Amino acid sequence: LTPFQLRPDEIIQEISEFNTKLAHGLNTLGEIGELEDGISPKDIVYTEDKMTLYHYKARVKKQNPVPLLIVYALVNRPYMADLQEGRSMVQGLLDAGIDVYLVDWGYPDEGDRYITLEDYINGYIDNCVDKIRDAHGIDKINLLGICQGGTFSLCYTALHQEKIKNIITTVTPVDFHTKNDLLSKMVRHVDIDLLVDTEGNILGEDMNSTYLSLKPFQLMGQKYVDLVNILDDTEKMRNFMRMERWIFDSPDQVGETFREFTKQFYQENGLVKGKVKIGDDTVDLENITIPIMNIYAKDDHLVPPDSSKALGGCVSSKDYTELEFPGGHIGIYVSGKAQQMIPPAVGKWLDDRT
Amino acid sequence: MNDKMQFPFWNTDWMNSQPDWLKNQKQYMDAWSSFQNFMPNSSSGINPMFEAMNSWWNNTSPSLSGQNYDFYNKMMQQGKSFYFMGEQFNKLLEGTNDVNRKSGDWQKVLNEQFDAMKSAFEQSEAMQAAFTTAPLLQADFQKDYLKVFDILTNIEKYSPIPGMGSTRESQEQIQEGIRLMGEYQEVSHEFNIVMSKVGIEAMEVMRLMIIEMAERDEEINSLREIYNLWVDCNEKAYAEYVATDEYSELYGRLSNALMAVKQHYGKLMDKILSKLNLPTRRGRDTILKRLQGMKRDQSKSVAKITALEDEVHALRQLIEREKKSSSTTSTSKQAKKKTSKKKVAKKISRKASKKKAKKSSDKSSSKKTIVIDI
Numbered sequence: 001l002t003p004f005q006l007r008p009d010e011i012i013q014e015i016s017e018f019n020t021k022l023a024h025g026l027n028t029l030g031e032i033g034e035l036e037d038g039i040s041p042k043d044i045v046y047t048e049d050k051m052t053l054y055h056y057k058a059r060v061k062k063q064n065p066v067p068l069l070i071v072y073a074l075v076n077r078p079y080m081a082d083l084q085e086g087r088s089m090v091q092g093l094l095d096a097g098i099d100v101y102l103v104d105w106g107y108p109d110e111g112d113r114y115i116t117l118e119d120y121i122n123g124y125i126d127n128c129v130d131k132i133r134d135a136h137g138i139d140k141i142n143l144l145g146i147c148q149g150g151t152f153s154l155c156y157t158a159l160h161q162e163k164i165k166n167i168i169t170t171v172t173p174v175d176f177h178t179k180n181d182l183l184s185k186m187v188r189h190v191d192i193d194l195l196v197d198t199e200g201n202i203l204g205e206d207m208n209s210t211y212l213s214l215k216p217f218q219l220m221g222q223k224y225v226d227l228v229n230i231l232d233d234t235e236k237m238r239n240f241m242r243m244e245r246w247i248f249d250s251p252d253q254v255g256e257t258f259r260e261f262t263k264q265f266y267q268e269n270g271l272v273k274g275k276v277k278i279g280d281d282t283v284d285l286e287n288i289t290i291p292i293m294n295i296y297a298k299d300d301h302l303v304p305p306d307s308s309k310a311l312g313g314c315v316s317s318k319d320y321t322e323l324e325f326p327g328g329h330i331g332i333y334v335s336g337k338a339q340q341m342i343p344p345a346v347g348k349w350l351d352d353r354t
Numbered sequence: 355m356n357d358k359m360q361f362p363f364w365n366t367d368w369m370n371s372q373p374d375w376l377k378n379q380k381q382y383m384d385a386w387s388s389f390q391n392f393m394p395n396s397s398s399g400i401n402p403m404f405e406a407m408n409s410w411w412n413n414t415s416p417s418l419s420g421q422n423y424d425f426y427n428k429m430m431q432q433g434k435s436f437y438f439m440g441e442q443f444n445k446l447l448e449g450t451n452d453v454n455r456k457s458g459d460w461q462k463v464l465n466e467q468f469d470a471m472k473s474a475f476e477q478s479e480a481m482q483a484a485f486t487t488a489p490l491l492q493a494d495f496q497k498d499y500l501k502v503f504d505i506l507t508n509i510e511k512y513s514p515i516p517g518m519g520s521t522r523e524s525q526e527q528i529q530e531g532i533r534l535m536g537e538y539q540e541v542s543h544e545f546n547i548v549m550s551k552v553g554i555e556a557m558e559v560m561r562l563m564i565i566e567m568a569e570r571d572e573e574i575n576s577l578r579e580i581y582n583l584w585v586d587c588n589e590k591a592y593a594e595y596v597a598t599d600e601y602s603e604l605y606g607r608l609s610n611a612l613m614a615v616k617q618h619y620g621k622l623m624d625k626i627l628s629k630l631n632l633p634t635r636r637g638r639d640t641i642l643k644r645l646q647g648m649k650r651d652q653s654k655s656v657a658k659i660t661a662l663e664d665e666v667h668a669l670r671q672l673i674e675r676e677k678k679s680s681s682t683t684s685t686s687k688q689a690k691k692k693t694s695k696k697k698v699a700k701k702i703s704r705k706a707s708k709k710k711a712k713k714s715s716d717k718s719s720s721k722k723t724i725v726i727d728i
Binding site: 001002003004005006007008010011012014015018019022023025026029110111113114115116118119123180182185186187188189190191194195197198199200214215216217218220221222224225227228244256 | 404406407410414425426428429430432433435436437440443444446447448450460464564567568571572573574575576577578581582585588589592593596597599601602603605606607609610613614616617620635638639642643645646647650653
């Protein structure tokens with residue numbers, strides 16, 4: 001028996017409805033209005049070049065005395081961690097009594113082309129850590145890294161552990177040569193020197209198309225066809241547009257850092273081999289002995305779980321905790337489910353170690 | 355807001371300023387929707403709807419700003435694959451209507467329809483584009499830069515001739531550019547062929563899945579379900595291929611070939627700019643590299659100076675403390691000296707008194723003497 005239980009005229013009817021919804025949808029766009037760059041109130045406490053260090057205002061009385069610095073990735077923008085009411089990891093952490101700081105890398109341009117990993121890790125991050133330590137009059141702070149920011153946080157901790165009390169990594173790549181790492185396979189044979197020497201900074205839109213090309217039919221096709229079904233719902237469209245805006249709000253990647261990161265991490269898998277060089281220093285994850293919480297997403301197509309879970313075997317820490325989130329790379333920050341799960345778990349884990 | 359994006363990026367001011375226009379557009383689509391109800395229920399019904407949508411879009415899109423256009427255009431483009439599926443499966447359903455739906459003959463119709471779809475895919479640039487959009491390779495490059503190469507290709511007939519005379523070097527560079535461009539086009543062609551094969555393979559996966567669904571008595575009740583199945587099959591076929599070493603190697607070759615072309619022409623451009631005494635990219639890179647190095651050195655110097663300042667400050671504090679403590683010591687020594695002088699004086703006077711007392715006691719031996727040793 002044929003599985004098709006529909007008539008040709010029903011297909012025509014469906015397409016007709018699709019057309020009508022699509023045409024009417026333009027109206028909904030007009031009702032969306034402005035969208036925010038993050039929702040939680042915050043102060044700028046330090047700037048250097050294009051980098052800004054934010055300090056979020058507390059939402060609860062009870063405060064963990066050790067502040068937490070969130071290190072975001074160089075790709076996309078950090079307001080993803082504070083996207084909207086009820087879907088904000090920052091808000092969740094503040095509610096858990098954490099004193100939250102966040103590094104925003106800004107939008108590098110051609111003038112930043114020769115910033116290196118050393119400048120990012122031993123420069124910007126170290127300066128932010130020192131500012132927070134000074135402000136609170138303490139020796140050590142907590143660190144939370146997001147994706148590539150997690151990799152940076154691990155490198156930083158391996159080199160400056162005396163300044164860090166606890167480290168939390170979220171969807172962080174550690175082993176860049178795991179079986180399902182499509183991104184890594186994609187760049188394996190690309191001549192990165194030729195690419196960077198030719199392009200200079202790597203355009204944000206090129207980075208985006210690379211990520212989208214990992215699931216092109218879902219991310220570049222199905223998503224928009226599905227969108228037609230909510231085109232008449234202003235609130236749903238506003239939520240969609242928030243994400244859409246974030247996805248395509250992609251800063252260019254600084255050429256030299258892209259060169260170092262892609263070659264040393266993606267091509268040579270140097271982090272797990274203890275061969276990554278940051279300036280004159282070599283990063284050895286075995287140096288890390290402080291408590292670690294490693295959060296990864298079960299259905300992550302950008303950073304496969306195995307890539308993150310490799311961390312456990314690389315560090316010397318006796319206090320190592322893993323937390324699996326049942327979702328994808330972005331869902332871990334913006335889904336309602338994540339808000340219930342991640343910030344409270346982080347808050348409790350930190351409280352237990354303060 | 356940043357300098358990279360206009361805000362809101364789907365700026366809709368134009369809509370508010372033209373409410374009548376928008377109303378007219380809606381009425382147009384509503385009229386079309388009503389009209390289609392009177393159309394015969396045949397596959398010919400989809401093409402007119404697609405044409406209507408296209409026509410609506412052609413009228414609407416010029417009024418949209420760049421980013422609004424981009425966003426809605428994405429939806430329109432993706433709509434095309436939805437229409438494609440609609441058209442193809444409409445034909446399939448018409449075909450299966452003509453045969454006994456409970457016999458195995460529907461599979462024959464299915465196979466024929468999939469053969470037709472495969473050939474439609476091979477001929478449809480829009481469908482192939484979904485597969486062949488190579489990441490990291492800018493579409494604009496193909497459109498804009500290649501115009502330059504087209505011009506150069508026109509002089510390709512001269513390329514086998516060895517360069518000579520005062521323009522020998524320029525000729526050789528142009529020939530090298532043409533050679534690199536040829537290499538890129540060759541790899542690009544190879545890439546597109548492979549990706550088209552993956553697209554065809556996805557259709558085969560879909561055909562088999564439909565047959566499997568029939569065997570499991572599963573139903574497909576809407577075009578959306580068909581479309582979703584098509585997406586899943588494509589993702590599956592694509593992901594399997596992207597995970598292979600063959601893809602990794604091919605993608606690397608494609609990227610490297612393109613970069614070689616771009617770099618070559620970038621150098622040629624630099625040469626021209628240099629001759630005109632205008633800033634070149636090479637020169638700019640030198641300055642930027644030097645500047646960043648200086649900034650790094652400066653940061654390190656500042657850190658060293660700060661550390662030294664801290665050290666000096668600490669030393670100063672230490673010296674101050676030492677000074678204070680030594681002055682306290684000398685004062686106390688003086689005080690001690692004074693005290694001891696007093697004590698000595700007291701002692702002497704006491705001894706003198708003692709002697710006096712002793713003398714007097716000696717004088718009167720019946721009296722007891724208490725000697726206090728100081």
